Amino acid sequence: xxxxxxxxxxxxxxxxxxxxxxxxxxxxxxxxxxxxxxxxxxxxxxxxxxxxxxxxxxxxxxxxxxxxxxxxxxxxxxxxxxxxxxxxxxxxxxxxxxxxxxxxxxxxxxxxxxxxxxxxxxxxxxxxxxxxxxxxxxxxxxxxxxxxxxxxxxxxxxxxxxxxxxxxxxxxxxxxxxxxxxxxxxxxxxxxxxxxxxxxxxxxxxxxxxxxxxxxxxxxxxxxxxxxxxxxxxxxxxxxxxxxxxxxxxxxxxxxxxxxxxxxxxxxxxxxxxxxxxxxxxxxxxxxxxxxxxxxxxxxxxxxxxxxxxxxxxxxxxxxxxxxxxxxxxxxxxxxxxxxxxxxxxxxxxxxxxxxxxxxxxxxxxxxxxxxxxxxxxxxxxxxxxxxxxxxxxxxxxxxxxxxxxxxxxxxxxxxxxxxxxxxxxxxxxxxxxxxxxxxxxxxxxxxxxx
Amino acid sequence: xxxxxxxxxxxxxxxxxxxxxxxxxxxxxxxxxxxxxxxxxxxxxxxxxxxxxxxxxxxxxxxxxxxxxxxxxxxxxxxxxxxxxxxxxxxxxxxxxxxxxxxxxxxxxxxxxxxxxxxxxxxxxxxxxxxxxxxxxxxxxxxxxxxxxxxxxxxxxxxxxxxxxxxxxxxxxxxxxxxxxxxxxxxxxxxxxxxxxxxxxxxxxxxxxxxxxxxxxxxxxxxxxxxxxxxxxxxxxxxxxxxxxxxxxxxxxxxxxxxxxxxxxxxxxxxxxxxxxxxxxxxxxxxxxxxxxxxxxxxxxxxxxxxxxxxxxxxxxxxxxxxxxxxxxxxxxxxxxxxxxxxxxxxxxxxxxxx
Amino acid sequence: xxxxxxxxxxxxxxxxxxxxxxxxxxxxxxxxxxxxxxxxxxxxxxxxxxxxxxxxxxxxxxxxxxxxxxxxxxxxxxxx
Numbered sequence: 001x002x003x004x005x006x007x008x009x010x011x012x013x014x015x016x017x018x019x020x021x022x023x024x025x026x027x028x029x030x031x032x033x034x035x036x037x038x039x040x041x042x043x044x045x046x047x048x049x050x051x052x053x054x055x056x057x058x059x060x061x062x063x064x065x066x067x068x069x070x071x072x073x074x075x076x077x078x079x080x081x082x083x084x085x086x087x088x089x090x091x092x093x094x095x096x097x098x099x100x101x102x103x104x105x106x107x108x109x110x111x112x113x114x115x116x117x118x119x120x121x122x123x124x125x126x127x128x129x130x131x132x133x134x135x136x137x138x139x140x141x142x143x144x145x146x147x148x149x150x151x152x153x154x155x156x157x158x159x160x161x162x163x164x165x166x167x168x169x170x171x172x173x174x175x176x177x178x179x180x181x182x183x184x185x186x187x188x189x190x191x192x193x194x195x196x197x198x199x200x201x202x203x204x205x206x207x208x209x210x211x212x213x214x215x216x217x218x219x220x221x222x223x224x225x226x227x228x229x230x231x232x233x234x235x236x237x238x239x240x241x242x243x244x245x246x247x248x249x250x251x252x253x254x255x256x257x258x259x260x261x262x263x264x265x266x267x268x269x270x271x272x273x274x275x276x277x278x279x280x281x282x283x284x285x286x287x288x289x290x291x292x293x294x295x296x297x298x299x300x301x302x303x304x305x306x307x308x309x310x311x312x313x314x315x316x317x318x319x320x321x322x323x324x325x326x327x328x329x330x331x332x333x334x335x336x337x338x339x340x341x342x343x344x345x346x347x348x349x350x351x352x353x354x355x356x357x358x359x360x361x362x363x364x365x366x367x368x369x370x371x372x373x374x375x376x377x378x379x380x381x382x383x384x385x386x387x388x389x390x391x392x393x394x395x396x397x398x399x400x401x402x403x404x405x406x407x408x409x410x411x412x413x414x415x416x417x418x419x420x421x422x423x424x425x426x427x428x429x430x431x432x433x434x435x436x437x438x439x440x441x442x443x444x445x446x447x448x449x450x451x
Numbered sequence: 452x453x454x455x456x457x458x459x460x461x462x463x464x465x466x467x468x469x470x471x472x473x474x475x476x477x478x479x480x481x482x483x484x485x486x487x488x489x490x491x492x493x494x495x496x497x498x499x500x501x502x503x504x505x506x507x508x509x510x511x512x513x514x515x516x517x518x519x520x521x522x523x524x525x526x527x528x529x530x531x532x533x534x535x536x537x538x539x540x541x542x543x544x545x546x547x548x549x550x551x552x553x554x555x556x557x558x559x560x561x562x563x564x565x566x567x568x569x570x571x572x573x574x575x576x577x578x579x580x581x582x583x584x585x586x587x588x589x590x591x592x593x594x595x596x597x598x599x600x601x602x603x604x605x606x607x608x609x610x611x612x613x614x615x616x617x618x619x620x621x622x623x624x625x626x627x628x629x630x631x632x633x634x635x636x637x638x639x640x641x642x643x644x645x646x647x648x649x650x651x652x653x654x655x656x657x658x659x660x661x662x663x664x665x666x667x668x669x670x671x672x673x674x675x676x677x678x679x680x681x682x683x684x685x686x687x688x689x690x691x692x693x694x695x696x697x698x699x700x701x702x703x704x705x706x707x708x709x710x711x712x713x714x715x716x717x718x719x720x721x722x723x724x725x726x727x728x729x730x731x732x733x734x735x736x737x738x739x740x741x742x743x744x745x746x747x748x749x750x751x752x753x754x755x756x757x758x759x760x761x762x763x764x765x766x767x768x769x770x771x772x773x774x775x776x777x778x779x780x781x782x783x784x785x786x787x788x789x790x791x792x793x794x795x796x797x798x799x800x801x802x803x804x805x806x
Numbered sequence: 807x808x809x810x811x812x813x814x815x816x817x818x819x820x821x822x823x824x825x826x827x828x829x830x831x832x833x834x835x836x837x838x839x840x841x842x843x844x845x846x847x848x849x850x851x852x853x854x855x856x857x858x859x860x861x862x863x864x865x866x867x868x869x870x871x872x873x874x875x876x877x878x879x880x881x882x883x884x885x886x
Contacts, residue, residue: 006862008870009836011821011877014504014801014829179606179653265652267553269527272560325873329880361833386833388866794829798820802831 007359007386008323031353031394034315035423039355039392042317042417047431048392049318049337051416053399055093057313059421062097065309068277072285075300079123081255082108084306084400085314089418089428091115094309102304106133113140123252123304125171125213127151127185134158138166145169145213145252147186152200159206169211169252170197174232176216176225185215189232202244209246212237215254215304219263223275223283229253230287237299238291252302253284259311261348261397270348277308307400314399316342317355320391321370331365333387337395338369338376341414343405344398345378352378355392358385371410408432465542466763467498467535467570470550470743471508471515475787476692479550481508482749483759484515489752490760498542500549504801510792517542520804528557532564539568546571546766548759550743552628555580573674573766575742579717583740586627586654595716597709598736600728602658611640614657621660626651633660661736666727667695669744669751670710671758673765674720680756680774681710683727684747687782695747695785700754702779709735722748722758747783754781807875809843810885823883830881835860839874 032039035054043050062078069076079102080094086108091101092115101112104126112122119140127147129137134155137144144166146152159166171186172194187194201207216229230253237248257280262270288301318337326332339345352367362383369376378395387393406413412432417425466487470478480499487495499518501509509518519538522530531554538544547570549558558565559574566572574580582591592599603614605624615622615637624643625631628651632643640657647655664685671680683706686695710725724745726738744759751758754777764771800806814822819837821830832840835856842852849871857864878884 003861004859006860006867007833007835009833009839009874011830011832011836011874011881013881014798014820014831267525268556269525272524272528272557323873325876329877359833794822794827795820798816798822798829798831801829802820803818 010363029353030357032355035419037419037423039317039394046415046417049316049414052315052317053418054313055418055420058093061309065277068281072281073301075298077300077302079302079304081304081306083404085310085403086111087403087428088115131158135162138164143167143169145171147171152197156204165206165208167208167210169213170194172212172214176228178217178225182217198240211250211252212248213252216256218256219258220256223279226280227283227287230284234288234291248299250300250302255304255306257305257308259307259397264347264349310399311397316395316398318393320387320389322389331363332368333365334368334370336370338371340407340409343402351396352382353394354385355394361386463494463496464545465496467500467544467547469500471499471501471506473507476694477746479744479746479748482746483548483744485749486752486757486759490757504797507790509800509806510790518806524554524557528560531557532561539570544570546763555742571766573721573762575720579719580742583742585739598734600659600661600736602656605644605655605657606653608641608644611644618659623658623660625656625658661728663728663730666706666729668706668710668725669748669758670714671722671761672714672719674718676715676718678711678714679761679771680758681707682751682754682756682777684750697784698747700779700781722762750781750783754778807884810883813883815840
């Protein structure tokens, strides 16, 4: 006789307040494959844990966002936000789709150039640009977004010294009714700082003011804030051309569109509350189109959308190391990946699904990572079927910021696989090794083991 | 127009109702059901939808025919839809009447999906629903010349100093979703801010204190700007949780007008409760708008305007004329009652999700 | 270590402790173990019975049983 499927025995107290399950028909969502490729096969081939990126999903996201904006507004350009995910394979999917590059450091700038992006299609943002980087970006005809007066005066000086004609934009910060105000970047709109900057640029011999840039915040849940931002940007652009007689070629509304992840502490899940790209597009384009620009003078609209285009294309696969009962009776599960790899678990209650069919019973579980550190918690509380050692889980929507903000701490960073449009896996970043880690270390002679 | 529901033939309507928590700070579900059962125009089979195993309505078998547990809104509306589809498969629900503030967002979002399944509802648009949210109610008031106490949105404790200077004491410090404290000093305001922030998150609202008589109005809009029913009620006795323990219907055309104005501006669809504060000078402020029937909704039936039953008719596409009169001086006095049941009943709903 | 005599179990997996008024629910395998337990079967016997019926290694079952019993103890359903 064939034996029955085993599930570990559990007993749950029926709480007088809350109810734990909803009838016996409620089905646990199981995700056994990513774009048709089995989770088990991927892990067998590439090890566990494993990041998986779906090229198909990136292209779907990009094409959707692009269509949504371009059907509403005639001149739209996306610039891929390198810091969100700067794996070259990922960047190049975006560049193939038509994205420019948006970078915030010297090494990101070099990366974009090496990926074949023409200098004139690189936007150089951020408060940290060295003299050499400014000179280089000017010579490459890149778009330099000026963040503060020290940078502005440096660039003016460099342009005189080295006979440069840099194309620049002013980073503007403003009150759009949301909190916190990102007033640490760029020049303030309300107090007139931005005017001082504009005047200084336009009175300089060499700087060419071509655009205005703002970035009102991150994970924005209100599309209306973008309408306010767009309106202030239009007004500023209008006033500048009135006063100085120059045409502002583009308005860069930055990034900040959320993915459908659920922020910690929010009552409703992200899938319910996050505005759609359409809502953001409506808010922004309605304002610009209705502002009163002549058709031929409509500014190019640049968007630096990162997270919303990549988050749901990334998955983290992992394996159960152990189950453990905590002293207060709660059940916990230790996974083979922790907050060192999944940095975003500090911000989100990530969706986690089992990769194999299980029973109908579920249990509230704390999901821990493998680190010897108390803060290594992936989910404080998640309802999962009864897992056993060796079972696998899929963490969803991890494409943004993890593969750039992850830490090499206690464990080494795992493999990253890209599933191409035919779902063929390609290793796009190798798991780190001890040799890799130590290749940049230098042990002084007197501390060497051969001493 | 829905023709399949010929109410005149006294077909039995299957109506799902939430908010069965008839406890000390009661949800409206049980009162709504009582109204529905009293309507002579149709028979009902009531399907209770509950979140917690001890909601008293679950065990009131003379009022609720069958109860199912549903997932909390925090599980996402996809889970809710899945569960409702499952229940619908067995029960063939004609109409759902959600009664909790926290669940309305999900039900409004699911309105079209439910309609496709054949489950009707009569809910406000998301836009109307959001406009009455307390963080932006004063903006709404200014826009439409409706008196709403002046307030300031507080995102940082330092914002309080400015709010105090502009609004003066006493000041009401309110949480984003629930809770409020009246304060008379900056220290007390700061303390309240930290407590409310910890409990409900940001922003916290500082509102000008309005002294006066509390009036509640239950109104029913048709979604086109017409008010079908309005019943104003004065609270006679208030519990320590601020809930009306007893109340009385009153006659004052100004309240009727105010409710009509609100319904007209918002094109409100469905039931709502306006919480009014009338000052000694006779100025009426809208303090809060609850986007659903109040717990005292049975008083509307008792006074001659059965709002829940009328909502059912409208939801099923029947044309209804606005009510013109109601009985003034009808009172309600809330009482508590110890319902007796057996542990097996508790186990069924708690472990199996149905009773 | 044995199950308290007055604990009521049902076929549907519900457990009621009349001493405390607490109710519990269990999955199928949990109910099965409880019924063996009520029949005063030893831990060793239970392990053999479950291993014969379900696809599980003895070591894993032993670990899971220990955890299950510790939960029963935490819930005050056992007498020493």
